[in-house]
Amino acid sequence: MAGKEVLTGVHFMDGDEACCEGAIAAGCRFFAGYPITPATEVAERMSRRLPQIGGIFIQMEDEIASMAAILGASWGGAKAMTSTSGPGFSLMMENIGLGVCTETPCVVANVQRAGPSTGLPTLVGQGDMMQARWGSHGPYEIIALTPSSPQEMFDFTVKAFNLSEQYRVPVFVMADEVVGHMSERVVIPPAERIKVVSRKQPKASPDKYLPYKPDADGVAPMATWGMGYHVHVTGLTHDERGYPVMDASAQEQMIARITGKIKKNAAKIISYDAMFMDDAQVVVVAYGISARSAKGAVAAARAQGQKVGLMKLNTVWPFPEEVIADLAGRVRGLIMPEINQGQVVLELERVAGGRCPVKFIGHPGGTIISPRVILAAAQEMLKEAL
Amino acid sequence: MSAKTAGGAAAAHPPVHPQDHLLRTDRLPHIWCTGCGIGIVFGSLMSAVMKSGLPLNDVAVVSGIGCTGRMAGYIKLDSYHTTHGRALPFATGLKLTRPQGKVIVASGDGDLFAIGGNHFIHAARRNLDLTVICVNNLNYGMTGGQQAPSTPFGAKTTTSPSGSPDQPFNFCALAAACGATYVARWTALHIRLLTQTIGEALAHRGFSFIEILAPCPTAFGRRNKIRNPLDLLRFYYDRSVVKNKISPDQAVMDFQGNLVVGKFVDVAKPTWLDGYRQVNSGQVGEWPEVAAEVPIPEKHLLGA
Amino acid sequence: MKFWRKPLDLAAVRPARGRVVIIEERCKGCSFCIEYCSREVLALSESFNRKGYHFPKAIKPELCVNCHFCEAVCPEFAIFSVEEEAQA
Known part of the structure; x- marks a missing residue:
């Protein structure tokens, strides 16, 4: 084959x-x-x-x-x-x-x-x-x-x-x-x-291996069935041995591990494309199909000489907090188009923290967001900002 | 040597139980109540695994949620304690990625047949090569004794305080009707037969299902006049009657009369993976592939 | 024609002898082993373990034939039998 x-x-x-x-x-x-x-x-x-x-x-x-x-x-x-x-x-x-x-x-x-x-x-x-x-x-x-x-x-x-x-x-x-x-x-x-990554396998012998003891990167090597490690895997709160432990400190340690490995490596995980950003006064932050609409809108604005940029999010979770916080301090406003009643925009507002206005454009679904609506919102925001 | 000296020796050198090498002894004593039948079934399962001669690295145990679901946490093999009712689909993925290994699903009646009922009927229909051990204690023990799909009509539980209005499933009949190719039922006291049957099920190629009627004195017996563990264990055993090879729909559990136990189904059929390989290697013709000699019934004769 | 014979080695063969071992701290006192010991080797002890359960003790240890049924019926992995060396 x-x-x-x-x-x-x-x-x-x-x-x-x-x-x-x-x-x-x-x-x-x-x-x-x-x-x-x-x-x-x-x-x-x-x-x-x-x-x-x-x-x-x-x-x-x-x-x-x-x-x-x-x-x-x-x-x-x-x-x-x-x-x-x-x-x-x-x-x-x-x-x-x-x-x-x-x-x-x-x-x-x-x-x-x-x-x-x-x-x-x-x-x-x-x-x-x-x-x-x-x-x-x-x-x-x-x-x-x-x-x-x-x-x-x-x-x-x-x-x-x-x-x-x-x-x-x-x-x-x-x-x-x-x-x-x-x-x-x-x-x-x-x-x-094509870059292909596979899970880390344990190097320790089965008697020494702790299935949920993370390495320095926050992630533990994984011993799957048949490798001879006889690991117990449970959805109960568990310790580094994988054994269920029913108390608050075990819960705290486990949650710290499963959240920590993502938070700690967020900068490596997060991906976005910045377009027309150098002198942008208003930035459209968008993802998925709405980023395509936004790209059309931003290109149209630039064709008219308006300083509108696009931040296309390739990862929405974890949310690019540092980048957005920095951006919010440098621009006159952020716009987020979404085909819903306002979801990721809540995170955008939280992270912008009032440093600039955040405008939401959306509708509850059934069609994509027209680039014209985004363009109009961007032009409106440019006017307000002046 | 007397038990007293054996016990005395325990303080310095704890005696090593013959099954300790398969147990996560650092987690004992286990959570099951005094006189709970799950421990007996668990011991029987471990005996059968040892006798099977299967390489232990190739045996996995998957459980759902509930008292029996905790089995996965005590066996020193690759063991997976999943979500409520989902042991079978989890086991499906596990087995199909390592078909050379043996996957045992051990869970309770509520887990396998109430919340997980849909998965059970489809896993049996596919004749997946899995061994399913179902400990039936007639109620939900972990949450304190609520009515389950096995609770007999009229039996009291915390959610059927005047007696259960539901009719229970006959799990063995259900399993057989869905396509299970090995079906047996014992009580927790039929230990030798149970161990032998689990051994056969492990050697069986296809979906094998074993139901074990086990005492739950703490949650079920207490509300139904048999609170003593020994009395409950004996109650099930004494009323049981062995009827091997009987049609599973005849294998009824009548708590006013007899509880039919035995081995009901043992047939060889292609597994899901056999079928998958067959169709994908082009060995199966176009559907429908009707043999020329099959007579087509004349409609007017059928209607007469 | 074969006849049922009285084993010639009847005197020489002795029934298996076992020794019952109890892991007291694992016991939860269900008494299944006591009830189902066919030789009535066991009885409930008056003392109790750390969890407060009365565990079994061998009152007639010499009667154990190493059938392992106590081992199989114990839900706690708290009792087992081993073969006892024939005494000289």
Whole structure:
């Protein structure tokens, strides 16, 4: 089957398909999922592709089972993923918490549609962003990437696996219906030019190994089933041995570990693209498909000589606090377009801390945000600022 | 040597129990109450694992939530204590990525059949190569004794104070109907038979299911007139009648009469992975592949 | 034709002898082992362990035949038997 793992070349494919190719290029060999619009095409392509390369595709009975199965597969030693949309993402939340608590690498692609509930299954939304951050109960940190094109669906899915393996945490690819369904040019590089990261394995002997004792980077090496380490893995609060311990100090230590490894490495995890930023007076901060709209708006403003910049967030979680705080002190205002009633903008406002005005542009879903609306808001803000 | 001297020696050199090498002894004594049947089943499972000769690095235990779910925390193997009801899908992922290994799912009746019921029927339907040990204690023990999908009609629990209005499942019949290829039931006192059956289930290729009726004196017995552990253990055993190879839907548990135990199903069928490999290697023709000699029934005769 | 014979070595073969070992601190006093010992080797001790449970003691240790049933029925991994060397 050599040569089928990485489909090097130039393709015309949609975002859902590019997501699959990114996953496979990153080493994903297990997919468990359940059909849901607009993420079904991910499962469909995986069901064709994985058997070609010796992987496992299994269609589960629901999204709860899908999420549990990929955690199991990860402890079996595989790189594993599932894909879904809003209703399925809601069902996955409890086992996402198990993944966080047991520090299990895995990737969940959420091709967002408009909610709540069944909502608009075939139409775009960005309403799951806060759910991605806080959806499972209890304190934790998470990583969420926000692709805005089929090419980024490929690139960011590779990256999602790498981050997940490196930091032992479930990573979300927070796409949306438009990114998932639009077809564009996707360039898949040769395998040797794709950076692939795999989880650290223990070097200590089984009698010395502590499954949840982190290295200097805050992440513990992972001993999966069959390596002879006989590790106990539990969603109960546990100590470095992995044993359940029911008290406040064990809880504090465990939470410090699972949040600390993300916070401590936030600067390495966070990714954004700054465009037209040098002399920008007003900056549009955007992610996903809304960043595409924003790019159009900013280009139009620049064509008219207006000093508008774009900060395109490639990772929304962890939120780029330092960069935004610094930016807020240097510009006259920030604008965030989102296809929801205002979610990530709350974080933007919190981090801006009143150093500059923050304006939200949004609607609850069903269509993308027009570049014209963003442009008008930017021009308005430039006027107010003068 | 008397027990007294053995006990006296314990202070300096604690005696080593023959199963200690499979136990996380630093976590003992375990959390299960006096007279709980889970410990007996757990011991039986460990005996069967040792007798199976399976390489211990290739055996994994997956549990859900509840009293039986704590088994994973006491066995010194790769062991996974997952979320409530989700042991089977977790085990599905674990098994399919390392098909050479053996995955044992040990969980309770509430975990496997109430919150996890949907996963159970589909795991059995797929004939995944998993061994499922279900300790049935007739209620939710961990939360203090609420009604479960196994609670007999009329039995008292904290959420059925006047008696349970529900009819219980027959787990063995359900498992068999869903496609399980090995199905057995014992009480916790049928220890030798249970150990032998678990051994067979571990050697079986496909979805094997063993239900064990076990005493929960603390939460269930106490509210149902049998609070003494020994009486409850004996109550189940004395009423049991062994009927091997009986159709599982006939294997009823009638607490006013007899509790049918035995080995009900043991058949060989392709596993999910067999099917996956078969279809993906192009060995399966187009569907429907109807043999030419199959007669097509004449509709007017059927309707007559 | 075969006849059922009286074993010639009946005098030479002695039933297995076992020694019962109790890990007192693991016991929770369910008394399953006492009830199901076919040789009635065990009885409940009057003393109790750190958790306050009465554990079993061997009152007729010489009767143990090393059948391991106490070991199998104990939910606590608190009792087992080992083969006792035949005494000279």
